Amino acid sequence: MMRLLPWAMLVAGVALSVLAHGRDAMAAGVVIAYVGFCWGVLDGHRRHRAARAALANVASDDATEDAHPTLVAYASQTGFAEQLAVQTARALQGAGRPVQLVSFAELDGARLAACDQALFLVSTTGEGDAPDMASGFARRLLAGTTPDALRQLRYGVLALGDSSYAHFCAFGRALSGWLESHHAQPLFDRVEVDNGDPGALRHWQNHLSALSGGAEIADWERPRYGRWRLVERRLLNPGSQGEAAFHLALEPEDASQLAWRAGDIAEIGPCQPPDVVDRLLARLSLDGTAPVRCDSRPMTLSEALATRLLLPDSQLDILTGFTPQRLVDALPALPHREYSIASLPADGRLELLVRQTRHADGRLGLASGWLTEFAREGASIALRVRTNRSFHPPEDGRPLILIGNGTGLAGLRAVIKARAEAGHHRNWLLFGERSAAHDNFHAEEFQAWLSQGVLQRVDHAWSRDGAMPRYVQDAVSAQAATIAAWVEQGASIYVCGSLQGMAAGVQDALLRILGESTLQRLTEAGSYRRDVY
Known part of the structure; x- marks a missing residue:
């Protein structure tokens, strides 16, 4: 059966450009027919319904090939959640993932109990009410769902709301609580989303990309980047058994951009490797120095193509004969990537901790390759800061337990810097990596904080050194009594790092140490916070 190709949206867009200019209309029409079901749904209710129906048909076909499609379920009052659900399903389909798209009016316990993975996009209406289409949700599911029926379900929730109302995102929060009480496991x-906040929606898209194996899912709304200069790149783990990890520092062209809080996120606009752009230019017999306008700025064709999502080699013939400007106009921008910020504005620069990602064929990941290898020092980097209020440090001097692994140290480092700046010194770091000899990132800095009393203690877990604890969750378990005592004294817990393995392992350890009711109380009070990816 037909499965939507990852490049379908891009091919369809290029095909429309071809058709609009009157060249090879038959070929363009075939391409458009092939991917027409996934075309834009934002400019009319009729087209939106047609796209949803087409997605449902394809989902049904795909389900025969793959017994475990992702369920995308929406509860919408004004149509916004439904629109986002269609875009979510379309993005997953474009990455080759089978999908079933349903409304909450169609959702029942049997469907959920048979599902392995689900994404819920839900609105809150009025003063904390569920949308009308979800009115029967609780009755149907509570009647047919036992407490353990959803233990196999992994899920994500996008909650839409308006913070000007007293019960912000109430239905999304209630849904999350219900899923957790039935032992479903959160994917993230x-x-x-506060009043359609585009930053939160881009964060959702970032999760979709991760769920799709790092697929290049185009942004629904283009971020407005600032220009930053890469001023330092330093390898942190020479000799490591893992992929290379780098300390990066960037300075803004406009000093007013030095404004963020510990816990915030850097959205990076990556670029294609130069050899990829050169091959495309050679294939199309175009001059890379030709002047064009891209994203409202003048630049060369090579510079512009470096920022665009390119067609695979098998589809390049459709671009033959394009002028440089038409080529740039036809190709969408590359999707952004997110990184935890590892510094404070007072440092005078934005610092990152980035590990190289490699695909099965040896290619470097899009953003990690750009930042750690292809961009030269001094290069201009497209970057914007996204506020991440859910990981801002406490304002008061309460004890703070910081837990993380790998490049998650970046977010924890910024929080510790903020605590030091505020004079709050009751901090405890538990950190896991591969080897003490090669992967002890920023070791001298953390040792200095320990000597100065900024950190009261540091516990490490080295997975490849053969000693216990092996992983950071093992370090958490080993310190159960002390963690319980700190929490009893009012400590908050912040977790940053990998979603797979670490985050779930740490949560399980904390559940054993503190109990479900205490961890739930900490979560509801904002005293248990996670930035995991």
Whole structure:
């Protein structure tokens, strides 16, 4: 059966450009027919319904090939959640993932109990009410769902709301609580969208990309980047058994951009490797120095193509004969990537901790390759800061337990810097990596904080050194009594790092140490916070 190709949206867009200019209309029409079901749904209710129906048909076909499609379920009052659900399903389909798209009016316990993975996009209406289409949700599911029926379900929740109302995202939060009480496992922390906040929606898209194996899912709304200069790149783990990890520092062209808080996120606009652009230019017999306008700025064709999502080699013939400007106009921008910020504005620069990602064929990941290898020092980097209020440090001097692994140290480092700046010194770091000899990132800095009393203690877990604890969750378990005592004294817990393995392992350890009711109380009070990816 037909499965939507990852490049279908891009091919369809290029095909429309070809058709609009009157060249090879038959070929363009074939391409458009092939991917027409996934075309834009934002400019009319009729087209939106047609796209949803077409997605449902394809989902049904795909389900025969793959017994475990992702369920995308929406509860919408004004149509916005439904629109986002269609875009979510379309993005997953474009990455080759089978999908079933349903409304909450169609959702029942049997469907959920048979599902392995689900994404819920839900609105809150009035003063904390569920949308009308979800009115029967609780009755149907509570009647047919036992407490353990959803233990196999992995889920994500996008909660839409308006913070001007007293019960912000109430239905999304209630849904999350219900799923957790039935032992379903979150794929990532709930994403809450305040009045259509585009930053939160881009964060949801970042999760979709991760769920699709790092697929290049185009942004629904283009971020407005600032220009930053890469001023330092330093390898942190020479000799490591893992992929290379780098300390990066960037300075803004406009000093007013030095404004963020510990816990915030850097959205990076990556570029294609130069050899990829050169091959495309050679294939199309175009001059890379030709002047064009891209994203409202003048630049060369090579510079512009470096920022665009390119067609695979098998589809390049459709671009033959394009002028440089038409080529740039036809290709969408590359999707952004997110990184935890590892510094404070007072440092005078934005610092990152980035590990190289490699695909099965040896290619470097899009953003990690750009930042750690292809961009030269001094290069201009497209970057914007996204506020991440859910990981801002406490304002007071309460004890703070910081837990993380790998490049998750970046977010924890910024929080510790903020605590030091505020004079709050009751901090405890538990950190896991591969080897003490090669992967002890920023060791001298953390040792200095320990000597100065900024950190009261540091516990490490080295997975490849053969000693216990092996992983950071093992370090958490080993310190059960002390963690319980700190929490009893009012400590908050912040977790940053990998979603797979670490985040779930740490949560399980904390559940054993503190109990479900205490961890739930900490979560509701904002004292248990996670930035995991």
